[in-house]
Amino acid sequence: MTLNKELIKTWAKRLTYAFLVLATILACFYGSIYFGFWGEIPSSKKLSDLKQSQATQVLDTHKDLIGKFYIYDRQSISYNDFPQHLIDALIATEDTRFYEHNGIDNTSLLRVFFKTILLSDQSSGGGSTITLQLAKNLYGRKDYGYLSIVVNKLKEGIVARRIENIYSKKEILTLYLNTVPFSDNTYGIESASVKFFNTKTKQLDLSQAATLIGTLKANNGYNPRLYPEKSQQRRDLVINLMKNQEFITEKQAADAIKSDIELDYQYYAPNQGLAPYFRAEIKKQLDSILQQKKYKNPDGESYNIFHDGLKVYTTLDNNMQRYAEEAMQDHMANLQLQFEKAYGQNAPWLKNKPAYLAAKKRLTKYRALKKQNLSDQAIEDSLNKTHDTKLFSWEASSIEQMSTLDSLEYYSKFLNTGLLSLDPSNGDIKAYVGGIDYRYFQYDHVSQSKRQVGSTFKPIVYTAALENGMDPCSYFSIKEVTYTDVDNWTPKNASSDEDENLHYSLKYALSRSVNTISVKVIQETGVNNVIEQAKAMGINSKIEEVPSIALGTSNLSLIELARAYTSYVNQSVSSKPVFITRIEDKNGNVIATYEDLNPTNSKEKAFSDDTRQFMLEFLQETVNNGTASRLRSNYNLTNDIAGKTGTTQDNKDGWFVGIMPKLVTVVWVGNDNQQIGFSSTGIGQGANSALPIFAKYIQKLNSDPNYKNITQASFEAPSKKVAQAMDCDLSKEEGFFKQLFGNDKKEKSFEKKKKKGFFSWLKKDNDSI
Known part of the structure; x- marks a missing residue:
């Protein structure tokens, strides 16, 4: 009996000792976590000033969301924004005793221990509380090997208790719902x-x-x-x-x-949703703006668009953008079919065609392999290795096994586009379509691309002519003239069946986009005067001092062309395109105002009021009876519209500029490989390739009563003086001029010294329209 007592005593001491040792170890282990040996635990001070990563929101002109920039897609709201049934659903599902515990629900933990662990009843639920989940959401979990779950849980428990001591239950719910994934x-x-x-x-x-x-x-x-x-x-x-x-x-x-x-x-x-090209441009602008010293956060650091929850207010109109994208997609899908069918088996993008071979040598991968001094066969073998390739299609995207060269051939056939709609009174961008699909074609055809603009440049030539004293009722013969001082250049008209005895007025010649007359107009006006006029209208790209610019041989961006055209409906002043109107921090404090972001543009007129009214009449004639008349006949648009079509040599680029009293829209269509044009003018001319996008876009605006202020706006009536100055016939026969002057009107060649051979490429027919 005594032996049993002694044995019990001995074991009791041992168990007590073991328990004390275990308790000491656990206490030390817990202490090591509490004091940060397993990684820092946020202090109460840090927890009281939680700064969570928030998405930057990009908002349209109505403050509706266009898109976001984020690493974690998060934007915070207040407790008052939570409907009661949302709170109730959360409590009922995640933490029924939320209002009773102090961060750790001991009752739930005991239930988990006995029912889940001992009795293996998986239906009993977990022991985590909303506060514990919040701690995990805020700081995540780290890998500590086989001790990970224990260390992380204990850390979360410590943080949860601190959170409960600092914040009210409502504040905890607000933090949780604003951070939970x-x-x-x-x-x-x-x-x-x-x-x-x-x-x-x-x-x-x-x-x-x-x-x-x-x-x-x-x-x-x-x-x-x-x-x-x-x-x-x-x-x-x-x-x-x-x-x-x-x-x-x-x-x-x-x-x-x-x-x-x-x-x-x-x-x-970033690559999906509404206005992806516009959002990409906004990001580029924000990166530049927020690096400036005057735009710093309260800590003196630069704002981070991925973390700081900024609000960026823009000029875009979500609905107009949607209509523009729908119009583009509808037309481009059909145009692509026309484009491919017209070429058939003789398409220029097929393998071993000149355009394809040139594009192959421009491939980044090709150039990298070439730098390694590999043989042509080794390069070819490498480029012919197949892999999974996601393919764009107007019907449905797919993933197929393709080589780099197969992919080059496949993508080289696609036409691309750009569209920009501006409010001419202030430059606000209302719609911005940089391409057919940002996921596959990330090159922006509004801001980045520069292409020959074709006949869309002709209005600038005519504007300069009027500004330099040319009578709006001046007549020019449509006859071809060879300019011996410019490599015997002979500009030609798109149509060869016109009566050479006709003389056209400026209004008629521009509305029918007569090439021979455009060159004669620039001849009398002076190339430098035309270039100066273009600059006054907001075009900053370099323009060659050559007469061929009358036919649109200059490379300009779509956005600067749009700016130039705003002057025709903005009291002769060009409006610089505006993207961003205001930037705020996550608390609503203004970081940058409209004035900061858009310094006041010069209000200096680019041309006189009389010239503006003349040109509006000329450009309305283009829509009513000229090269853009299908807006009336095919699309039944009755809006007040002026405009200009454009097509470049070999049908490489199709353009249309649509001018309405309160909206200026420019559309471009073409292939990114400038060696690939349309197979014929019938398909590639701006009236067929670009104009329909504008037409379908305006049809959608017409059907939406919210845009009556745009669609039902009327052009200003020309003054009496201007109306009288244009009171003349649109065309005259040559006999009229014989009677008037006694002989044929002489045509002058353009006197300008240039290097021989510069215009040799223009010896072909120029199909600018």
């Missing part, structure tokens, strides 16, 4: 609401709120976009939990469960 790499309830349902959080209904809360258990597994059936089952479970805990009535639960989940998914990935 939802499906599709979306962080925070506001971002998730907009992405999945295109609505603000405060407007979520019961079904929508339950759907989003349901995804928190498994972001990917319950993603309503990818797995709608599983997501609906999870939503129903959340609703039933709310009913069981008496947050909602049985009827409310039944009504919500009856409904299907109806997504209105919004893409805000």
Whole structure:
């Protein structure tokens, strides 16, 4: 008996000792975590000033979201923006005793220990609280090997207790819902609401709120976009939990469960969604703006567009942008079919054709292999290795096995486009389409590309002529003239069946885009005067001092051409395009104002009021009876519209500029490989390749009553003086001039010394229209 007592005593001491040792080890282990030996734990001071990464929002002119820049797609809102059923769904699903514990729910932990661990009952739930989840959301988890789960859980417990000591329950819910990850790499309830349902959080209904809360258990597994059936089952479970805990009535639960989940998914990935080219340009501008010393955050550091939750207010109109993109897609899909069918088996983009071979040598991979001094065969073999390639198509994208050379041939056939719509009164950009699909073609044809502008340059020539004293009723013969001092250059008209005895007025010649007369007009006006006129209208690109610019041989960007044309409906003043009107920080404090971002443009007139009225009459004639008349005949547009078509040599570029009293729109269509043009003028002329995009775009605006102020606006009536000055016949026969002058009107050759051979490429017919 004594022996048993001694044995018990000995074991009691040993167990006590072991317990003390274990307790000491655990205490030391916990202490090592608490004091930061396993990584810093945020102090109460840091927790009281939480700074979470937030997405920068890009907003349109109506303050609607266009897109975001982010690493984590997150934007914060206040507690008052949460509907009660959202809070109830969260509590019912994630933490039923949220209002009772201090960050760690001991009751739940005991339940987990006995039911989940000892009894293996997986239905008993977890022991995590909303506050513990918040701690994990804020600081993430690190890898500590086999001790990871223990270390991370203890760290989260410490942080959770500190959070509970600092913040109220409402504040904790606000922090949680603004930081918790939802499906599709979306962080925070506001971002998730907009992405999945295109609505603000405060407007979520019961079904929508339950759907989003349901995804928190498994972001990917319950993603309503990818797995709608599983997501609906999870939503129903959340609703039933709310009913069981008496947050909602049985009827409310039944009504919500009856409904299907109806997504209105919004893409805000950089390469997807509305206005991707515009967003890319906004990012470039922000990168430049926010590096300036005057734009610093309160800590004196540069703002970070991926983290700082800025709000960028722009001039774009989401609806107009959508209409422009739809019009572009509708026309370009059909035009691509025409383009490929017209070439058939003789297409210039096919392998071993000159355009293809030249493009192959421009490939980055080809040049890299060439630098390695590999043989031509070795380079060819490398470029012919196949791999998975995602292919663009107007019907449906696909992934196929293709080599680099196969891909080059495939993509070389695609036509591309650019469109820009401006409010001429202030330069505000209303629609911006930089290409057919940003995911596959990231080169921006509005701001980056420069192409020959064809006959869209002719109005500038005529404007300069009027400004330099030419009578608007001047007549010119359509006869061809050979300019012996310019390599015997003979400009030709697109049509060869016109009566050479005719003389056209300026109005008629411009509206029919007569090449021979445009050159004669620049001859009398002077090339330098035309270049100066172009500069006054906002064109900054270098323009060669050669007479061929009358036919649009200069390379200009679409955006500067649009700026030049705004002067025709803005009191003769060109409007510089405006992208951004204001930048705010996440708290609504203004970082940069309109005046900061858009210094006042010169209000100096580019030409006189009389010239403006003359040109508007000329350009309206182009639409009513000239090269753009299909706007009336084919598309039945009755709006007040002036405009100009343009086509460059060998049908490489098609242009259309549409001028309305309150909207100027420029459209370009062509192939990125400038060796590849349209097979014929019939398909490639601006009236066929570019004009239809404008026409379909305006049709959509016409059908939307919100844009009556644009679509129903009227041009100014010409003054009496201007009307009288234009009171003349559009054309005259040569006999009239014989009677008037006694002999044929002589044509002068343009006197300008240039290097021999510069114009040799212009000996072919120039099809500018």
